[in-house]
Amino acid sequence: MENLEKTEYLNTLYSFYSELLTDKQQAYYTNYYHMDLTLQEIADIFDVSRNAVHTQLKNVEQILNNFEAKLKLVETSQKRSKLLDQLESTKDLKYIDELRKLDE
Structure with a gap:
C-alpha cells in the first residue's frame, strides 16, 4: 500500500474508531496526520523523544487495524x-x- 493510500485508509479508520483511543493517542495522531506536524515538532509539544512519538503512532496504527479486524x-x-x-x-x-x- 502506498503512503497516500495508507494515510487515507488510516484516516478512515480513525474517523470510525478515534473515540476508542486515549487522549494522548488522539493528540499524536491528529497532530501528525491532520495538522501535518513532524515527529520532532510533536515531541517538542509533549516534551518526549521523537522516537516516543514514532512508537506511539505505530501503536495507534496497529490499534486502529485491530479494531477494524474485529469490528x-x-x-x-x-x-x-x-x-x-x-x-x-x-x-x-x-x-x-x-x-x-x-x-x-
Missing part, C-alpha cells in the same frame, strides 16, 4: 455504500435484501 465497521460501511449506489443506479430491489443482511 469491521469500515468494511460494512463500504459494502453498504456500494449496495446503495447499485440500488440507486439499477432500482433493483435485491440490493435491499443484501443491505438488510448486513444489519443482521
